[in-house]
Amino acid sequence: MEKLLHIIAGCAQQDRHSQKMLYDQYYGLCLKIAFRYVNTYEQATEVTHDAFLKMFRNFSRFEVRDKEKVEMLLIGWIRRVVINAAIDYMRREMNNTHSYPIPEHVWEHKDDGQSSDNSVLYKELIALVKDLPPAYRMVFNLHVIEGYSHPEIAKMLGITTGTSKSNLSKARVHLQKALTAENSEKILCQI
Known part of the structure; x- marks a missing residue:
């Protein structure tokens, strides 16, 4: 804890060594968060570096x-x-709606105690979320994963609370259809 307090104090004073230590320690976390919102590894690294x-x-x-x-x-x-x-x-890049595969090396930074089954489920969920249209994906991430309320999301994104709720509902429908289709494919492959 003292080390972290030292890093924080150094970052507040623009100390490059402290900034590097913070970057090294939290880069993986930031990249995972960014990946939930953007399509490619390159975009996630750009968001992470901007952050x-x-x-x-x-x-x-x-x-x-x-x-x-x-x-x-x-x-x-x-x-x-x-x-x-x-x-x-995403506001700058809203016109790009293509979905791209997530490189395997992104998942190397595992959380402590995370089982391999949970890791696989997490990868599958994120892959499905990334296939959502950008507006739905944004609201889904902010509400379901980050825990923001609809009024908070509306304020952050410059939309109405009703639009936030509607986008979340549509995102859930898309995900349910995708999960149903994926489960059907797994069952057919086992037959």
Whole structure:
């Protein structure tokens, strides 16, 4: 914990060594968050790098209010910055609706204690979410995965609360159809 507090203090003072340590420690997490919003590995790295630049420019805004919960607070702040960077990127790139496969090396940064079955399920879910139209994918990620309310999503994306709810409903329908089709294919392959 003391090491993390030292890194945070260094980042607030624009210390390059501290910034590199933070980058190395949280790059994988940021990349995974970005991947839920964009189509390609290259786009995810671009969003991740944009997020780190924003973090480093604005690190003085991050306050350590409770030293016992410093890592949890930092991860929450980082997650928010990456999500905002992804939203900004998606606004710029909304016309690109192609879906691309996710390279296997992205999944190398596993969370501690994550079983291989959960890892496979996570990969499959993210692959299905990435096939959603961008507006549906954005709302699905923000509401279901990140836990934002519909009014918060509406404010973040500049849409109405009703549009947020509608997009979530349509995303769920798409995912249910995709899961049903995928399960049907698995059953047919076993016969």
